[in-house]
Amino acid sequence: MLFARARAVEEAGRGDEVDALYELALLLIGNQYRAPGQGRDTVGAAWAAEAARQQGKFWEFHDLLYANQGQANSGWVTQQLMMSFAQRLGLNVTEFRQSMNSGKYNSLINANFQEGQQVGVQGTPTFFVVGPTGQYITISGPQPESVFQQAVNSLGGG
Numbered sequence: 001m002l003f004a005r006a007r008a009v010e011e012a013g014r015g016d017e018v019d020a021l022y023e024l025a026l027l028l029i030g031n032q033y034r035a036p037g038q039g040r041d042t043v044g045a046a047w048a049a050e051a052a053r054q055q056g057k058f059w060e061f062h063d064l065l066y067a068n069q070g071q072a073n074s075g076w077v078t079q080q081l082m083m084s085f086a087q088r089l090g091l092n093v094t095e096f097r098q099s100m101n102s103g104k105y106n107s108l109i110n111a112n113f114q115e116g117q118q119v120g121v122q123g124t125p126t127f128f129v130v131g132p133t134g135q136y137i138t139i140s141g142p143q144p145e146s147v148f149q150q151a152v153n154s155l156g157g158g
Helices: 012-019 038-052 058-067 079-088 093-101 108-120 145-154
Strands: 026-028 126-130 136-140
Touching: 026 058, 038 079, 038 093, 038 108, 058 079, 079 093, 093 145, 126 145
Parallel strands: none
Antiparallel strands: 026 126, 126 136
């Protein structure tokens, strides 16, 4: 599911700096992943980001979350803050609130967590660089472009 849900076409614009250099698929996983030990802030942010995705603003919401994040498990993800982000992005806030509070993303977020564990994801961000025959390299944590270039080259690209 992680690979199938990568939304490579939908979100290719986020990776243009890297994957425009190569003829391989670089899949930036556009799923929420809750690493072990992360709690309510992570889950609340995931619900809000998925609600923003419903209105086509996942990455914009993602950027606001990361630009304004507080300490892990400190309670910084509040309904008020998430609503202010939605308003700032021009989302339909009534639809956003209903979507975020519906609980409909619980199974998706839990499934992403389980799949992440199965493929060895230890935290976020995690990237999968996929070669032309389906082999892949996992890159964990923020990395310079050179790490991605090396992965792509080792898979036969570039």
